[in-house]
């Protein structure tokens with residue numbers, strides 16, 4: 301049985317999706333179905349197309365499913381009484397995209413084995429793919445503006461926190477600013493001023509122990525109280 305079949309069986313047993321512990325992926329507005337990273341690659345790979353795919357493929361996210369086959373993963377799993385992490389909901393829900401999502405919401409092109417893919421952060425890409433493909437088929441068309449309903453593209457601790465949280469057996473404190481630096485894949489063709497970049501990189505996450513934002517905030521508050 302493949303992973304997706306397994307996912308849908310597991311899901312069908314749970315009548316109330318809200319009670320399912322395996323649903324970290326449902327916070328996005330409708331964008332159609334999940335299409336998988338290989339589909340995004342068609343339009344977002346190579347220097348002339350912004351290189352987002354190539355960049356992602358070198359991050360830990362692309363290896364998140366593979367990681368579940370490592371000795372370390374097996375050791376972690378054993379302590380929790382889990383035999384095969386690559387087959388356990390308790391691990392897959394954060395190590396692959398769209399785990400626990402209804403099968404109807406997932407296109408055949410989607411491969412869970414590709415790990416934590418684009419759509420974990422950008423939301424399902426089918427509507428975006430269709431729209432941009434239609435425009436590409438009509439040369440000379442002025443590209444229409446991309447809205448968050450079509451494809452979600454902004455930093456948010458809520459997005460990362462679906463997986464980077466204390467439910468993870470190997471949890472490490474998470475600082476949005478610091479971690480975003482490691483995975484940033486801005487399109488070099490989009491010219492941004494230093495000011496625009498600074499604004500983009502400023503995080504609006506909660507106070508962070510890791511980067512010292514908590515200390516800064518506390519210091520500011522103390523100053524304000526005086």
Ligand code: HEC
Pocket residue numbers: 335336337339340341342343344349350418419422424425426428429430432433436443446447451452453487
């Ligand atoms: C048929 C081609 C096509 C496919 C497939 C495609 N995109 Fe895009 N995408 C575009 C075009 C064209 C743009 C606008 C120009 C650009 O940024 O390259 C765009 C822009 C974006 C943006 C920037 C949005 C913004 O607000 O500026 C994101 C994020 C994005 N795509 C993500 C994805 C993801 C994730 C997938 C796969 C689920 C995907 N794309 C699949 C063509 C495509």
Ligand code: HEC
Pocket residue numbers: 360361363364365367393394395396397416420421455456459460461462463464476479480482483
């Ligand atoms: C669907 C779950 C999921 C989401 C959403 C997610 N991550 Fe991750 N992330 C993981 C997993 C799992 C790993 C570990 C992969 C491995 O080691 O194989 C990881 C690893 C990482 C790493 C590599 C570890 C390191 O610090 O060097 C960074 C950086 C990272 N994530 C940043 C982010 C940021 C920033 C966001 C939000 C914009 C985010 N992640 C959203 C699951 C997720």
Ligand code: HEC
Pocket residue numbers: 367368370372373374376377380382385388390391392393394395462463464465466467468469470471472473
């Ligand atoms: C709540 C989400 C979540 C769950 C559930 C989860 N993981 Fe992870 N896992 C992560 C994230 C996020 C990372 C990246 C850690 C970081 O850099 O902060 C990670 C990293 C890892 C790593 C690499 C850690 C390292 O230090 O090298 C292993 C191994 C791992 N997970 C195994 C498992 C196993 C086995 C299970 C199931 C028993 C599991 N995970 C369940 C989110 C999760």
Ligand code: HEC
Pocket residue numbers: 337340341344350352353354356357361416417418419420421422453454455456483484485486487488490500
């Ligand atoms: C861990 C979360 C995460 C993953 C995985 C991810 N992205 Fe992104 N991506 C973001 C965020 C957040 C932004 C918004 C820009 C920023 O804050 O740096 C972004 C921005 C973009 C942009 C717009 C770049 C620009 O200059 O405006 C494109 C295009 C894009 N991503 C495509 C992809 C594709 C294609 C994949 C998969 C191959 C992917 N992303 C994987 C989080 C992610």
